Amino acid sequence: MKLTLRIxxxxxxxxxxxxxxxxxxxVSPRMAFLEMLDALxxxxxxxxxxxxxxxxxxxxxxxGSCGMFINGHPHGPVPAITTCxxxxxxxxxxxxxxxxxxxxxxxxxxxxxxxDRKAFDTIMIAGGFISVNAGAAPEANSILVPKTKSDMAFDxxxxxxxxxxxxxxxxxxxxxxxxxxxxQYALLxxxxxxxxxxxxxxxxxxxxxxxxxxxxxxxxxxxxxKEIKLVDIARLRREFIKAF
Amino acid sequence: MxxxxxxxxDGPLRNKWTNYKSSVKLVSxxxxxxxxxxxxxTGLSGAGASSSLGELGYNVKTFCxxxxxRRAHSVAAQGGINAAKNYQNDGDSTFRLFYDMIKGGDxxxxxxxxYRAAEVSNQVIDHYTALGVPFxxxxxxxxxxxxFGGVQxxxxxxxxxxxxxxxxxxxxxxxxxxxxxxxVTMYPRREMLDLVLIDGKARGxxxxxxxxxxxxxxSAHAVVLATGGYGTIYFLSTLAVNSNASxxxxxxxxxxxxxxxxxxxxxxxxxPQLNEFQAKLTLMSESLRNDGRIWVPKLKGDKRPGxxxxxxxxxYYLERRYPAFGNLVPRDVASRAAKERCDAGYGIGxxxxxVNLDFRDAIKKQGKKAIEEKYGNLFNMYKTITGIDxxxxxxxxxxxxxxxMGGLWVxxxxxxxxxxxYAIGEANFSDHGANRLGASSLMQCSGDGYFIxxxxxxxxxxxxxxxxxxTTDKPEFEETEKIxxxxxxxxxxxxxxxxxxxxxxRLGKIMWDYCGMxxxxxxxxxxxxxxxxxxxxxxxxxxxxxxxxxxxxxLEKAGRVADYFELSELLITDALNRKESCGAxxxxxxxxPDGEALRNDEEFAYVAAWEYGGEGKPHIxxxxxxxxxEVELKVRSYK
Numbered sequence: 001m002k003l004t005l006r007i008x009x010x011x012x013x014x015x016x017x018x019x020x021x022x023x024x025x026x027v028s029p030r031m032a033f034l035e036m037l038d039a040l041x042x043x044x045x046x047x048x049x050x051x052x053x054x055x056x057x058x059x060x061x062x063x064g065s066c067g068m069f070i071n072g073h074p075h076g077p078v079p080a081i082t083t084c085x086x087x088x089x090x091x092x093x094x095x096x097x098x099x100x101x102x103x104x105x106x107x108x109x110x111x112x113x114x115x116d117r118k119a120f121d122t123i124m125i126a127g128g129f130i131s132v133n134a135g136a137a138p139e140a141n142s143i144l145v146p147k148t149k150s151d152m153a154f155d156x157x158x159x160x161x162x163x164x165x166x167x168x169x170x171x172x173x174x175x176x177x178x179x180x181x182x183x184q185y186a187l188l189x190x191x192x193x194x195x196x197x198x199x200x201x202x203x204x205x206x207x208x209x210x211x212x213x214x215x216x217x218x219x220x221x222x223x224x225x226k227e228i229k230l231v232d233i234a235r236l237r238r239e240f241i242k243a244f
Numbered sequence: 245m246x247x248x249x250x251x252x253x254d255g256p257l258r259n260k261w262t263n264y265k266s267s268v269k270l271v272s273x274x275x276x277x278x279x280x281x282x283x284x285x286t287g288l289s290g291a292g293a294s295s296s297l298g299e300l301g302y303n304v305k306t307f308c309x310x311x312x313x314r315r316a317h318s319v320a321a322q323g324g325i326n327a328a329k330n331y332q333n334d335g336d337s338t339f340r341l342f343y344d345m346i347k348g349g350d351x352x353x354x355x356x357x358x359y360r361a362a363e364v365s366n367q368v369i370d371h372y373t374a375l376g377v378p379f380x381x382x383x384x385x386x387x388x389x390x391x392f393g394g395v396q397x398x399x400x401x402x403x404x405x406x407x408x409x410x411x412x413x414x415x416x417x418x419x420x421x422x423x424x425x426x427x428v429t430m431y432p433r434r435e436m437l438d439l440v441l442i443d444g445k446a447r448g449x450x451x452x453x454x455x456x457x458x459x460x461x462x463s464a465h466a467v468v469l470a471t472g473g474y475g476t477i478y479f480l481s482t483l484a485v486n487s488n489a490s491x492x493x494x495x496x497x498x499x500x501x502x503x504x505x506x507x508x509x510x511x512x513x514x515x516p517q518l519n520e521f522q523a524k525l526t527l528m529s530e531s532l533r534n535d536g537r538i539w540v541p542k543l544k545g546d547k548r549p550g551x552x553x554x555x556x557x558x559x560y561y562l563e564r565r566y567p568a569f570g571n572l573v574p575r576d577v578a579s580r581a582a583k584e585r586c587d588a589g590y591g592i593g594x595x596x597x598x599v600n601l602d603f604r605d606a607i608k609k610q611g612k613k614a615i616e617e618k619y620g621n622l623f624n625m626y627k628t629i630t631g632i633d634x635x636x637x638x639x640x641x642x643x644x645x646x647x648x649m650g651g652l653w654v655x656x657x658x659x660x661x662x663x664x665x666y667a668i669g670e671a672n673f674s675d676h677g678a679n680r681l682g683a684s685s686l687m688q689c690s691g692d693g694y695f696i697x698x699x700x701x702x703x704x705x706x707x708x709x710x711x712x713x714x715t716t717d718k719p720e721f722e723e724t725e726k727i728x729x730x731x732x733x734x735x736x737x738x739x740x741x742x743x744x745x746x747x748x749x750r751l752g753k754i755m756w757d758y759c760g761m762x763x764x765x766x767x768x769x770x771x772x773x774x775x776x777x778x779x780x781x782x783x784x785x786x787x788x789x790x791x792x793x794x795x796x797x798x799l800e801k802a803g804r805v806a807d808y809f810e811l812s813e814l815l816i817t818d819a820l821n822r823k824e825s826c827g828a829x830x831x832x833x834x835x836x837p838d839g840e841a842l843r844n845d846e847e848f849a850y851v852a853a854w855e856y857g858g859e860g861k862p863h864i865x866x867x868x869x870x871x872x873x874e875v876e877l878k879v880r881s882y883k
Contacts, residue, residue, distance in 0.1 A: 012794065028519045032629075035521040038745065045743035045787050045798060053795050055311060057484040060526045061625065062409055063315040085628045110455055111795040121312050121432075125424050129417035130376045134296045134694040135367070137374035141331065144385030154378040154403055157410060161314055190376045 064160030165220035171212025179236035286313030289669025290470030292693025298422030321408025322529035349677020446665035473648035479752025481645035511646035512578035657700035678827025740785030
């Protein structure tokens with residue numbers, strides 16, 4: 001395949017960015033999207049040009065490092081996958097592909113497609129934990145959890161913290177991200193003890209970081225690579241109201 | 245030989261850890277506040293250790309190269325985590341878990357460490373459960389388990405096919421709690437580029453801020469390396485693309501012995517390579533072998549789709565060769581068997597380098613829903629990557645570099661041969677011998693981090709309480725920083741043509757071909773020459789655009805690849821030295837008539853701990869003889 005890439009290039013946080021155009025020949029449909037960018041970078045280095053910077057690590061859709069806006073969608077046009085799992089078989093010869101970083105005030109651009117997602121860690125540090133020291137835990141089977149509850153908790157616990165929900169939202173809301181963690185702990189007896197404190201602290205930090213509010217458009221749910229659901233946001237709201 | 249003191253406590257195996265804990269020196273709460281500890285890495289062992297040490301009251305500084313500690317590669321572990329809970333009433337015990345690991349490791353691990361890992365496994369499960377890790381449960385609300393390769397009990401706790409992620413998010417949460425309390429300071433997007441020694445003791449690191457490029461000095465009373473394994477030495481592996489050996493390699497060159505470097509596990513079930521630019525191989529959890537049957541066509545070069553080949557024309561070669569364990573033989577055995585079939589011309593797919601992993605019979609027997617429940621996310625992942633629906637067609641799989649049993653040599657206290665430098669988790673060598681059993685990596689990493697290191701480090705730090713805060717203006721910091729900066733400048737000044745990844749790919753190919761699943765003397769010697777040739781080319785023709793005062797991913801990569809060239813030589817040297825086959829290390833010259841590994845306990849029942857000999861000089865071999873007091877050395881048979 002021959003492709004035209006229009007990639008956002010930005011030297012650093014303060015520089016003004018712009019789209020640059022790159023031509024790619026010989027792209028195999030069996031390549032992963034990031035492998036296509038690897039090939040571009042190989043070429044750029046051979047021409048002694050600055051390669052495109054992007055975050056990536058596990059390349060199997062679980063670490064949450066990668067994430068870019070591809071043709072107007074976080075993680076590209078295919079639902080329920082991360083950028084690293086996006087295959088080039090979903091594109092066709094002659095396509096132009098637009099590649100941008102996450103755009104949200106709480107996620108400033110560091111370079112090119114790399115953004116700073118520290119704000120997510122800050123929210124987690126505020127309350128995304130159950131307070132138990134190593135050595136203090138009771139015997140595992142002394143805590144019984146109904147299988148349905150446990151499975152529901154798992155379905156929210158699989159959030160990878162990539163930030164696609166924020167990038168997809170017109171308000172740059174982090175509600176889906178926060179609600180996933182709140183829901184996991186709200187559904188488990190272990191998490192109930194600190195539930196009120198947790199939701200207050202996490203929401204407070206979320207607001208402080210400058211994330212917007214939720215207006216129920218559902219863009220986050222539609223773009224989440226792990227299919228976290230809007231119902232979790234509803235649960236977050238309930239937990240929040242109960243916390244005062 | 246006299247240099248290795250393993251510090252194994254006296255007494256019977258089952259009392260060693262209890263006795264050790266009762267007699268180990270302690271640091272008072274007031275003194276803990278004055279002591280600083282650096283931890284590199286935030287996987288299960290690193291983040292676990294950081295949070296445990298924080299809970300104890302130490303001042304911890306934790307580093308990772310990722311943008312957040314939540315991304316460490318433990319996140320990608322799939323199948324599960326072992327513990328000797330015996331919830332299934334199937335005869336499991338601490339001793340049986342210990343024995344399975346010793347046997348699975350082909351009798352090349354240290355008894356006392358392995359027993360301790362088995363001993364703390366139950367505490368690990370209790371802790372994760374209390375932290376809210378959503379392990380699979382039965383309808384009565386109790387925890388569920390499943391079985392894994394190399395064992396005959398069901399002791400593996402799991403969260404679908406993403407147990408590593410759930411455990412990692414558990415340790416991340418406990419780490420966050422300590423960050424909030426001010427006991428841990430987190431330094432993300434930092435790469436350790438060297439270790440600083442003062443009077444022979446580990447006292448700090450030189451790190452590069454990967455955003456600003458700034459070179460930073462950080463000091464502490466002790467340094468803990470939790471930097472994982474070096475499986476990316478093959479370029480293509482199941483590891484994260486940025487995983488690297490640089491921290492342990494720098495420590496090695498400063499005096500930490502490197503043990504059994506050639507013991508690298510090749511995982512039998514990964515998605516085969518699809519294109520020449522492929523950056524990694526994705527693992528399909530070993531748990532799939534519980535229900536999936538592995539086979540190749542009986543007819544050479546049979547190109548029909550798997551589901552069109554009738555039963556009588558299929559060769560279920562694992563079930564045929566190993567009737568007792570069948571598809572659940574240990575990883576090394578399964579990997580070599582796949583290679584054997586493919587090399588003999590029975591491989592499938594475009595390249596002939598793949599075998600079938602088939603769920604047809606399991607779906608027939610248990611129903612699609614039951615299979616979906618257990619492996620749904622893995623089937624989805626497989627479909628995402630390959631476009632193939634494994635509910636209908638068999639998966640195609642092939643072995644891939646996965647886990648390094650080798651690592652920095654550590655004593656019973658997990659301290660390396662450098663006083664004050666510790667190595668935990670995959671970064672050390674101690675628990676898995678020549679082959680690791682499935683689901684015991686999460687178990688060991690968690691045990692090391694949460695429960696073992698926080699106790700043993702006290703024995704060292706109790707002698708350090710009078711040492712005031714170490715300042716970074718000392719000449720040792722200055723000198724080390726100078727060397728680090730010079731090296732970065734060297735990479736930038738070569739101004740050749742090729743990027744670092746191109747060299748890495750070629751190096752990986754050499755290592756995979758000659759020092760992978762099967763090795764022989766001739767090939768290893770050839771590889772040594774090829775690696776050196778390529779290394780010379782690297783230092784002449786590398787190109788790193790830009791400078792060091794910015795985000796420069798090419799510069800990061802160049803350093804890691806440069807270190808891999810050096811480690812590759814040691815790996816080959818170790819593989820040449822070990823004139824036997826054991827576990828994942830298979831030397832063609834040493835095999836039984838039916839192609840099984842032929843161990844040589846007379847001459848090689850030792851840990852090869854390699855000492856850095858200096859620039860351009862050969863490594864020095866130190867041996868730790870392995871003494872087996874509780875188990876009898878046996879031929880490992882899964883037939």
